[in-house]
Amino acid sequence: MKFDSINPYNGEVVGSHKETTKVELTKILDTAEKTFEEWRKVPLGERTRLIAKAGQVLRDNVERYAKVMALEMGKPIVEARAEVKKCALVCDYYAENAADFLADEIIKTDASQSFVRHNPIGCVFAVMPWNYPFWQVFRFAAPTLTAGNTGILKHAQNVFGCAAMIEEVFDKAGYPKGVFQNAFVGHDKTEMIISHNAVKAITLTGSERAGSAVAQLAGKYLKKSLLELGGSNAFLVLADADMDKTVATAVNARMMNAGQSCIAAKRFIIEEKVYDEFVDKFVKAVIELKSGDPMEENTQIGTLARIDLAEGVQKQVKESVKKGAKLLLGGKQKDAYHEPTVLGNVKPGMPAFDEETFGPVAAMIKAKNIDEAFELSQMSNYALGISVCTKNVKKALEYVDRVDDGAYFVNELVKSDPRLPFGGQKNSGFGRELSRDGMMEFINRKTVYVK
Structure with a gap:
């Protein structure tokens, strides 16, 4: 069996990858386990x-890696280049900070010595998505491998070309064979991998459904799991917000990567005093976005990654309109392309409010005041991130403790940063990536006590 990578813009096959057989998969798992025993002994300075x-390899090959992203999943080439460069930054971050993060943690007790030693745990199995095919992998791999663990990647089937390029990065950087390996397999091999003794933990970024399935397997085999799942981020526009700056931020927050991001702003909750002004300016700004071939420099909106994904978004739009939402812009879909769409009069009970819309669809929701705006923001099964736009920063900070989300951004879109922990609550998953927290997720924090 083979997996074809299909360009969602024109339907052409841009790559073909032979499925990893069970025999080959067993060898990969055995190699990861054996390699770990040597890799963990490699001095941290060398790691x-x-x-x-690896960061330098990424910078030296920006165009090659960006091109495969654009071809495989429709990301505009300009955004793809930025993604590769961000991966290089996360490599730099852990190169510079790993020694501090992994240093012994001295704790005073009645012992003559007591401290926490940070040891790697073994092989970490990563199940990664297609929407940010390089970044999602590197934000796991950079801390995990540097801590002394090995890694096995099962990437999304439509971006196996990206997976091959990522393995190439580590090979070119000089990593020992077996530290990072790809497995070109489908979901049917997931349990075989998780159940293997080599695998000590699982990290997954993906859908709620995928996270639930993997979490069940992790529990069955008593393996630690970290889940970064979906989101339906609220973007609050308060009456005193700087409207022009807020609109520019809002359009970027919703339409980047054609809206295919867990942390994209999806529900725009606007105080009624400025609702009409914000919606009018938002629609006008979205009209100016250029859709087209992801390989062209001036393209801002590409296709969605697959036809079925665009069809799913279209279904949510139609159902929301049927339930009373007003179609203010767009609304059409052809093959993998979905028009940038703005829905007004969105309320709880509509798919555009209740569900994660993984595409270029913005839901406009009117709130009577700031308190109702925050109440509406929390009417979701997801709790990944929230943006609050206002000139009164002090007032915004008073509401930090009222929300369940894992991130709270004031006058900015929710975004990941290597220096800050990233993760959510509720149906958005559990655990944290990036910063020191991301490195500690796959570490044995070993207590050492000397009487």
Whole structure:
């Protein structure tokens, strides 16, 4: 069996990858386990040198790696280049900070010595999505491998070309064979991998459904799991917000990567005093966005990654309109392309409010005041991130403790940063990536006590 990568813009096959057989998969797992015993002994200074070199490999090959992203999942080439460069930054971050993060943690007790030693745990199995095919992998791999673990990647089937390129990055950087390996397999091999003794933990970024399935397997085999799942982020526009700046931020927050991001703003909750002004300016700004071939420099909106994904978004739009939402812009879909769409008069009970819309669809929701705006923001099964736009920063900070979300951004779109922990609550998953937290997720924090 083989997996074809299909360009969602024109339907052409841009790559073909042979499925990893069970025999080959067993070898990959055995290799990861064996390699770990040697890799964990490699001095941290050498591991940080290698992750820094991986960052340089990324910078040296920006165009090659960006092109495969654009071809495989329709990301505009300009955004794809930025993604590769961001991956290099996360490599730099852990190269510079791993020694501090992994240093012994001295704790005073009645012992003559007591401290926490940070040891790697073994092989970490990563199940990764297609929407940010390089970034999602590197934000797991950079801290995990630098800590002394090995990794096995099962990427989304439509971006196996990206997976091959990522393995190439680590090979070119000089990593020992077996530290990072790909497995070109479908979901049917997931349990075989998780059940193997080599695998000590699982990290998954993906859908709620995928996260639930993997979490069940992790529990069955008593393996630690980290889940980064969906989101339906609220973007609050308060009456005193700087409207022009807020609109520019809002359009970027919703339409980047054609809206295919867990942390994209999806529900725009606007105080009624400025609702009409914000919606009018937002629609006008979206009209100016250029759709087209992801490989062209001036394209801002590409296709969705697959036809079925665009069809799913179209179904949500039609059902929301049927339930009373007003179609203010767009609304049409052809093949993998979905027009940038703005829905007004969105209320709880509509798919555009209740569900995660993974595409270029903005839901406009009117709130009577700031308190109702925050109440509406929390009417969701997801709790990944929230943006609050206002000139009164002090007032905005008073509401931080009222929300369940894992991120609270004032006058900015929710975004991931290597220096800050990233993760959500509720149906958005559990655990944290990035910063020190991301490295500690796959570490044995070993207590050492000397009487």
